[in-house]
Amino acid sequence: MVTKGEKFVNVKSISNSDEKGEIDCTMISKQIINAEKQREKMAALGQLAGGIAHDFNNQLMSIIGNATLIQKTDDINKIKEYADRIIHISQSTANLTKKILLFSKNESSVNEPIDLKGVLDNTYTMVSSIFDKSINVKYNYNASNKMIVGNETQIDNLLINLLINSRDAVGTGGIITIGTEDVEVINEKVLSHGEIIKKGEYIKIVVQDNGAGMKEETFDKMFEPYFSTKNKSKGTGLGLSVVFGTVKSHSGFINVISKLYNGTIIEIYLPVHKPKNDLIKIHANQTQIKGNLIMLVDDDINVLDIEAELLEDLGYEVKKFDNSLKAIEFYEKEYEKINFVVLDLLMPIMGGKELHEKLKKINKEVIPIFITGYSGQAECEEIINSGYTIVEKPFTFDELSTKIAKIYK
Structure with a gap:
């Protein structure tokens, strides 16, 4: 005879067994799903790595080839031509690196107020000159607003990626339209890929083409970093994922309207820049410009030497350091003679931001220009918001000259 207590225990035991079975099934299901996701992720990374390796190796081959040609000629005009090619290809390689970082991390870039109309004007001029003349590219800037907070290079790359996709979609005789308009979002709404656009004032960029449009599968996957309908020999398939990351x-926000055989419309909503009067502004224009002596600090000796020569070509006398502590010692003795300082942000022992704070204790009027090889650093945004200048590596002679000129405006 079974007692009540024994019956209760048996029932409880059966109940635990059922619950355990359910838990085990749930865990197994999750493990299977996670394993499948990991497999897909690894396959994607493999495909992505192959495309990146293809692009990098082609660019390195071109750099090495042009450097070799420089070694083999005494013709000064040829040397200049080969050097120009190396600079152009190196900038392209740097942009590829920035694209990879952009979609692989959700960190902000170095953003500052930029003239969106100026960027669009330049992009239109460029594509008009390089696209097949049979393709009709139309452009109208109808937005009354012009300024956004952003990164000019990234916005330019975004536009070029969209326009190249449209060019490939329309083929010979196609029509591509680029336009802008002012948009005020009063009520939040859901966009094409599930995002909800927030209330606010935006400049809407519209890129429209009369190309083949997209299948539903292509439409759903268009922003995935490893998805591409193009042959791998034409690139990594980073284009639209970079567009999404840039936005x-x-x-x-981004919205897409596309149907097979009915063309594609891509709408980019960028917040209007509203200047704040309380931003800290660089005080270079309030300070009497001193002599030509500047202090340069970068821990990479090879890069330090190149940077110093570029600055010397601009007419400055450069005192260079690969050690922040030694730089502080020099600045303490000679700060009254130093015009401004150029500081690398990421250095061992003491980075550029901390070094700048130390220099301010010696001279509160110190004028800094920060240089960085990685604009994803969180402190970059803080530095920009404080009114200081950042130059992203790799930079050209003209880019450096332009940045320095801005601190005296």
């Missing part, structure tokens, strides 16, 4: 890093 997100600029606090914007």
Whole structure:
């Protein structure tokens, strides 16, 4: 005879067994799903790595080839031509690196107020000159607003990626339209890929083509970093994922309208820049410009030497250091003679931001220019918001000259 207590225990035991079975099934299901996701992720990374390796190796081959040609000629005009090619290809390689970082991380880039109309004007001029003349590219800037907070290079790359996709979609005789308009979002709404656009004032960029349009599968996957309908020999398939990443890093939104055989419309919403009067401004224009002596600090000796020569070509006398502590010692003795300082942000022992704070204790009027090889650093945004200048590596002679000129405006 079974007692009540024994019956209760048996029932409880059976109940635990059922619950355990359910838990085990749930855990197994999750493990299977996670394993499948990991497999897909690894396959994607493999495909992505192959495309990146293809692009990098082609660019390195071109750099090595042109450097070799420089070694083999005494013709000064040829040397200049080969050097120009190396600079152009190196900038392209640097942009590829920035694209990889942009979609692989959700960190903000170095953003500052930029003239969106100026960027669009330049992009239109460029594509008009390089696209097949049978393709009709139309452009109208109808937005009354012009300024956004952003990264000019990234916005330019975003536009070029969209226009190249449209060019490939329309083929010979196609029509591509680029336009802008002012948009005020009063009520939040859901966009094409599930995002909800927030209330606010935006400049809407519209890129429209009369190409083949997209299948539903292509439409759903278009922003995935490893998805591409193009042959691998034509690139990594980073284009639209970079577009999406750029829009997100600029606090914007993207909407797509496309049907097979009915063309594609891509709408980019970027927040209008509203200047704040309380931003700290660089005080270089309030300070009497001193002599030509500047202090340069970068821990990479090879890069330090190149940077010093570029600055010397601009007419400055450069005192260079690969050690922050030694730089502080020199600055303490000679700060009254130093015009401004150029500081690398990421250095061992003491980075550029901390070094700048130390220099301010010696001279509160110190004028800094920060240089960085990685604009995803969180402190970059803080530095920009404080009114200081950042130059992203790799930079050209003209880019450096332009940045330095801005601190005296």
